[in-house]
Amino acid sequence: MPGIEGRLAAAHLARRQLHPEPGLAQQRLGVGDRVRLLGSVPHADLPRWLAAADATALASTSEGLANAWIESLACGTPVVTTPNAGAADVLADGRYGSIVDDGRFGHEIVAVLRDPEQRAAMAEQGRKRAACYDERAIADQNIRVYRQAVQQ
DSSP states (O other), X not given: OTTOXXXXXXXXXXXXXXXXXXXXXXXXXXXXXXXXXXXXXXXXXXXXXXXXXXXXXXXXXXXXXXXXXXXXXXXXXXXXXXXXXXXXXXXXXXXSEEEOOXXXXXXXXXXXXXXXXXXXXXXXHHHHHHHXXXXXXXXXXXXXXXXXXXXX
C-alpha cells in the first residue's frame, strides 16, 4: 500500500511457496525496495529482529500457542493474528494484540502500522503479558497446581 511505512515481522514461509525465485514476488508487487524476506534466522538473532519490527503478523487458524506471539510480545512488538484458541488466550481477546478475521488481516496490519500510540501501548502491555509465559513463572504455576492436587 502506498504511503505505509513500517517494519513487519511475519511468520516464516518457505520462499518456494511465495515464488521459486527469491525477490521476484516483492518486485512483482512493487515493494522490492522495502521488503526483505529473511528466511530462517538464527534463534539468537530473533530478539533483535523482533524488537526492530513495528508489528508481527501471523495468520493461522490452527496455532495452539505460537512461540512467535510470546517472543514478539517480550520484545515489545504488537501482534496481529487471526482467530484461534491460542490467540484468544495469549492476546486476551485483543488486549495485547489484534485478533481479526482473514478479511480484515491486511487492514489491521496497516492500522497498527499507522498508529504509533496504539503500538506503544500494546508494546508496554505486551511485555508484561509475555512475562506470564516465562519458564520460571509457568513452572511455579505447575507446582502450585500439583500441590493443590496432592492436598485434596
